[in-house]
Amino acid sequence: MSIIQNALSGSLAAQAALNTASQNIANVMTPGYTRQGVLLVAAKPSQAGSMGAGDGVKVPALQRFSDGYKSLQLWNAASELGQRESVQPYLGQLEQVMGDEASSLNAGLDQFFGALNAASVEPTSSPLRRQIVTAADALAQRFNSLHQVLSNQRASIYQQRLASVAQINTLSVDIAALNREISATRASGLNPSGLMDERDQKIDALAGQVGIQVVEQADGSRNVLLRSGQPLVVGNAASTIVAQGQPDGTQKLVLSFASESFTLATDRLGGPLGGLQDFEQRVLGPLVASVREMAEAISTRFNDQLAAGYAMDGSAGAPLFSFDASAADGLLQVDTSLSADALGFSADPAQPGNSDNLLELIELRQQPVTLSSLGDVLLRDAYTQLVGKIGTDSQQNQTALKTAQTVRNQAEESWKSTSGVNSDEEAINLMQYQQMYQANMKVIAVANQLFDSTLAMLA
Structure with a gap:
């Protein structure tokens, strides 16, 4: 029976791999999708003695091909590009x-x-x-x-800053909600990869508005901070930024988190929010x-x-x-x-x-x-x-904008080299896992023949 068990585990692993490859191929054009793969681990033999070859193969989890460093580079590039793009129309x-x-x-x-x-x-x-x-x-x-x-430019900057602040607040709330969903999904044993992709896209959009730092937590959530250290998202809690008008006609940015409020420094904001502040x-x-x-x-x-x-x-x-x-x-x-x-x-x-x-x-x-x-x-x-x-x-600024665009493009290509779906690679995976499945089914067929022959000898 160990032959059949081994082959059955192999066929189930091949099915999981084929299902994963099909998911990758289905999302080859989906923006922000991170490809997945199966993690195969040989099962240790449960039988005693030197004749126990093993108990087949296990799929303990699906692997999400994500590089934290490349994601961080992508988000930093988004902030720099947003900072340069926001002020060029005014200049x-x-x-x-x-x-x-x-x-x-x-x-x-x-x-x-x-x-x-x-x-x-x-x-x-x-x-x-x-x-x-x-x-x-x-x-x-x-x-x-x-x-x-x-x-008129100053009035336009004020309106654009208000719109940027509103977008930052909305994205912060969305990221906090996704943190909660991801933690709950992981705790229930389900695959949170789709939720993590959605969260990464929200973080990228947030980085396109203001410079950020991202800190990974053990439960799968991510804390998002401004470059100056003030929190935007901590776990499932989000902060709120308000642009307050001042007597001299300027605007002051105030961040509120829990029961604390912080006046934001204007020299390290990054993104369009920092670009507008610097230009003004x-x-x-x-x-x-x-x-x-x-x-x-x-x-x-x-x-x-x-x-x-x-x-x-x-x-x-x-x-x-x-x-x-x-x-x-x-x-x-x-x-x-x-x-x-x-x-x-x-x-x-x-x-x-x-x-x-x-x-x-x-x-x-x-x-x-x-x-x-x-x-x-x-x-x-x-x-x-x-x-x-x-x-x-x-x-x-135009020179810096061109450089920022080049860096962003390179960061996207670098991210895709790890996390993006490669159609040719997935086609090869389909063929390999199909052969793996067929081979294991052949083993099951051989095991059945041997079992039938044994019964015939005993009859």
Whole structure:
């Protein structure tokens, strides 16, 4: 009977292997599916003595071909790619808008100072003076348009951050629920591979939103932490992240887990959440401040210099610009109804045709201004350097984005080399396990013949 038992165990093992191969082939195109295989172990002989060859073969468990290191590399690559992808549209828009002649501040400054230079030839000309007011208004509108673009970007970032936070919270809850299911499935003796695949996909999606660390637990669950150590998922419990608006217009991220709350550091978030935070703090915020500082410097310096001169009637020069960073209709305004004769171009109230103060106004372009993103720079060079900085930031991010995409692609191929289904390999497995099954059935047939022959001899 030991021959039949051995062959029966072999045929059952071959059936398990064929069933596993068929499952792999059925899921050859299923995203995130991890291939499985049978773990075959020779059964120890139960008969005493040297003649006990063994009791066949056992299949103690199915083997899930998963490499924790390769999965971690895949998730890290997803975080880096998400971080670079999230900010490139904003950098590209800034590069295009700021470099466009139709919206360039440099073009507006050129037109404004060109009007000043033209008026210096004939300071008493009303049309030339009026042209200065018109050019000043056009310059102010360029500042306001650019400032509006930057404000729209900040509003878009806030909405995108809220959406990312909501997705992180949802994925954390899903992963915690899958942890509970996997632990219960393993405890009941069932195969949790499908649930583990689903959880890995959720973790990959989570890594696409924020940088994470993953810690495997003995019961099959996985704890998921932020790079800074705060928990997103611990066992079957999930945390919640909230983006709180601040008085200065920024947002603060607060993570709540159990009865504890943590304010998240912004320097190690990773993923789109970290990319948006980094872009806002390192690029957008300083750029907004620099545009405001340029507008304020132009308004203050020109108004002060005009006030030091005299209008056509000998009175003190009237202000040309008005600056208000909080104004709903734009941070820089020009009163287009201002009389052109009220501009204080003369340094002598008794000489309306004097242009000394006008020349001082022209020289303001050569004076330095202090900008948050550049430091001290000449007014004439400020915008060019701002555009150059944005171009450099965009180019660096594009290069990093290409690298991140390559790393992600390589990580996916590396993961597939271990966990992905290979149709050719599974076809070979089918043939081998089919032969294994047929051979064991042949052994059973031989054993039956021997048994029948033995009975015939005893009859």
